[in-house]
Amino acid sequence: MDDDLKRFRQAMDETTPEPSAKRRAENLDAALKKFDLSQGLEDPARLTQDRAPQARGFLRGLKKMITGFKNPISLAATSSLAVASVAAFAVLPNVNWNPAPPLPAPVSDFQGRALESDVADLAVTQELEAAPVATPLPSREEAATARIKRAPVVQQSQPQHTESIGAGAAYPEADTEAYSNDVANRVVATSENSVSTFSIDVDTASYSLIRSSLTNGRVPPADAVRVEEMINYFPYDYAPPVGENVPFSTSVAVFATPWNSGTQLMRIGLQGKMPLTEDRPPLNLVFLIDTSGSMEAANKLPLLIQAFGLMLRSLDPLDEVAIVTYAGSAGEVLAPTPAGERDKIMAALQNLSAGGSTAGQAGLQQAYAVAEKMTQDGEVNRVILATDGDFNVGISDPEALKEFIAEKSRTETYLSVLGFGRGNLDDRVMQTLAQNGNGHAAYIDTLAEAQKVLNDQLSGALFPIANDVKVQVEFNPAMISEYRLIGYETRILARADFNNDAVDAGEVGAGHQVTAVYEITPVGSPATLNDPLRYGAETPVENPNRDEIAFVKLRYKVPGEAESRLLEMPVAPSLATPDQDGRFAAAIAGFGQLLRGSSHMGDWGYQEAIDLANGAKGNDPFGYRAEAITLMRLAKTLTEN
Template sequence: MSDDMNEDPLAALTRTTLPPPSAQARQRAIEAGLATFAAQQQKAETTAKGLGWGARLRTIITSLKGISIMDLRLPIGTAAIVLLVLPLGYQLYNSTMLTPDETLPPRPVMANQPAAEIANNTAPSGQVVASPDKAVAAPEPETAGADAASVMTEDTMAATGLAAPSTSMQSMVQTGAQMRQEAVAMPAPAPLAKTGGAIAGSMTVPSGDTFTRFDEQRLKTVAEDPVSTFSIDVDSASYAYVRRMLEDGLLPAPDAVRVEEMINYFPFDYAPAHSAATPFEPSMAVYPTPWNPRTQLLQIGIKGYVPPAGEDKPSNLVFLIDTSGSMEADDKLPLLKRAFALLVDQLSDNDTVSIVAYAGSAGVVLEPTVATQRARILSALDNLSAGGSTAGAEGIELAYRLAEQAKVAGGTNRVILATDGDFNVGIDDPEDLEAYIKAKRDSGVTLSVLGFGRGNLDDATMQALAQNGNGNAAYISNFREAQKVLVEEMGGTLDMIAKDVKIQVEFNPAIVSEYRLIGYETRALNREDFNNDAVDAGDVGAGTTVTALYEITPAGSGRELVDPLRYGAQAGTEPAAVATMNAPGEIAFLKMRYKLPDRDVSQLIEAPVTPALVYGDIADVSDDMRFAAAVAAFGQKLRGSVYTTGIGWSAIEELARAGKGSDKNGYRAEFINLVRTASLLKPDSDSDPCDVAVSAEGCD
């Protein structure tokens, strides 16, 4: 054979002269590629709409992979397609991302954002965002658009030997530029500026959870407004939520901090009630205020009657469980199942359990079943899964029907709603939903609400439903909290011993010049509501403790914040003289009203606050009093109260340690750690006048 025949064919091809390029074939290949790309892109827009920029990028890449119409017989045509598509794909990729040297603009002001929030640069939920002086401006739109459009110009195309872009190509390039501008204009999360390892100032991260907005209780003068009236609050949801936020390294929104719920989370050793007919009796004390040596604290506490151990009151419970898609997270439905399993283990053959699940539609998961059939109940719980939208009101209606079907006389008939607070289908009018709950309450079926998870927790709705349902609201942040609420405090959660409990305190102007109720902002009542049995109020469960604190200023001390009235003594007999004549030496007078669970007429408890209840030094008070004061200071400081600027975190921690006591369950030790965490996330400001010690010395 000749050398030519033995030569490698591939080597021979390298010496072959390629045919001249065909302009017609090249143009056909370009137009076919563009047409296919445009068709694929249009088809993908439906699925890509509303997705993030990363998802859109994946859609574009998928479209590029789908381009297969090209003349493979012409190598030069293939090269033309590659030269065209690669720059375009690279440009479209860049148009959906920010380069390292670009920065995001500050959070835009929402159209319905209150003026006060705009001034403070806060989000509508009260969460603090980046301050204006730290925000950086976004690139000018003209510059961003020019960058995007400059990639595929006529000069660039000519330099590569390609034809000038068609109208459709120019449109795609302009679209890429527009996408780039939109990406730059998107609002960004507030940067977390840190100082010394802690988030600077009082910065918080928006959580998506919603809370009832309220203003802090203000100082009142006894001469003008001597009577304070409010409904008790036995809920503990605020403390559990605040604890979770702090443990996650985040500061809660101020409206999430309800000081009375922080205090009432902890049990206190108040005087026990002697009978179910009088289910509690008040305990009172007056002692120096840890954060203000110029004032004193009036502490009022009650402890609900505890039935004898052998008494087994029947219960008819309906678990109303949210199984919507938002409940899929580990701290929601999976935790909920384990929590309810704990409760089932506490029930007896005198109790029944039903289960209703709601998502896209409501359904009965378990008909009324004797609680001793634990395997059947737990199996029904275990089979629940999350998915679908939320139809909370529809589920509530079905749950009440089951509760009425299995109603027990003389026992507990209660619906226990477990949800992340997402109500968006069904009775969507909050007032109609509350009216429905209230009507069912009057028929003898009550409602408690357990909140789970974070991100879309509707605390405001949960609180409203629980209050109107004569039940309580709790937040289950972890398995230990489930054990506390559903095992240790099961009597307080399920067994109501008194309803519509109201407190009214009248201060003696001869002894007290000013006062301020700490917390209970969302439970305030009008003075005339106290004697009106038609006005709803809080309910007390078996063994539940409730605490209320007033900060009071002694009359004649010269330490009042409000100046006396110029003409106050010219309107006849002075109020102080009347008070001294009627009750000499009394500091205040306490009245409490309550109804027994099966009664509609209230009963009255009265007790004077006398000098015999006054302690001169906080070191002489009980551990419970010191600890209650520490929690009150903690809650107010966390909210940013104007009344607790005179105490630092270290003093609060010291006070809590002094009041720790036996701490059987470790809740107080946990609180002390929480104070330490809060001090890192929200350090004491340099403007605080002093870090008050427990004795409050040196801060006059």
């Protein structure tokens, strides 16, 4: 019997492989990797299980203990200990562990190649695959990102998005965001340069970005603040245009500056004409949707789908909609479809998912090609790009994009840009595209903002009534010693650009309003900042037009025409008491300058802006002005020591 037992043991020894410390260490590494991913360690906010750090530390210690043994006998002796420890680990108290789901197929990159790390994961031994993992499980894209930012993942199926996204949705640290702005406009001596020229701007993206920052407890970066977009976010009671062929009216008001008693504010207001609904031309829309991996967050692609769903409700049934998406590559998801087939369009939208890199150039090319096929005489073509602006494949440099879009704008297809999400938002790209694509830019941070931009103001957003609108103001040196344009830093034009019809400028849509504010200093005011020149010809200005402080000129093109038309009006020196609209616009202008850290505000601060705006809310049916006052209060609190 003893001999038989010896022979049996000898046979077992000969057929049993030597224990491998390296193999066990590799298996434990794989288990640790799975544990990291299940706990979302790339994002500390996801560590919701109290015992998760302890459990992870246990696995780390187990690996160290096993790899620390130098001889096979000691290693074999710990084999049962390792298995038993993992089993005991599964029943740790106070941890809600769920059985591990079956391993999915390996993640592939956008060219269809399996990721090497996923193949390695599939080689993990069966007993380690059975180890429990914590919930919630990461998505496959998160898993790929956690593996040291390897290649982007392919698109995945997602559930339909039905719930609204709130205003206070948190966003990642804005360490990769980029904004389009310039140094604030300086005070100009009229005797040196009496002419100011700029392109109009109907964008509102900056205000929504500021709201997103403040409602999340952050003061927005100064470069994110474009004061003109804050002022133009709000409706004002401007007189409508008079005359059959006049696309917009112009009004000018002059009143005292709230933050400087020695200066005045000159407000220029444009009111676009609103045609009757039955008179508007047919509309061809191409939804160009960024479905790259960066769009996966709830306040990006899911909110985008809801926003376009609201827009569909306001379209004419005979308008046409096509959908083009882009990630690793671009493609047409929905061929041109009548807007009346809303269920079909919504089904295509709700089937979208996020994944891959951001081939923005390919998407734009595809969208313009689709729009060109939809073009017919008398119809309006518009591409609506919805993105976080994070272009990383193809053209991504703003200057290169400017040239590309400027060329495409000659096709009579307008381009509007809707920004979504925070963290990697590239506002520079959005502004470049909108300003050079004959369109406008808005930032959608809530479903309520989508309602405002894509439903309440749909006509202004989609139907142009005037192209290449430029403003030129000549100040009378006999009456005005200095002036400063508040905002419009990215829209400044050279004096000669005003009469050059080849120079692009902003568009005005149906019913759109445009507001511009100058701070002006009358001659003789103690607020004058520029001293007389010692060697200059500082003789009194002889000017017969002393009944004018400025002369305002506007140029615009009727859509489809190549030659611009001219409007002119003098500005009388009468100083009026500002109405509610004037006071509120001044409050917003002051608010924006405070956020930018302007040196022109003196002791005037957030409380003064709050008081001024509170007294000028007037008729505020949608609560826009009340919301602005809340933002002022938040800014005051966040900036107080």
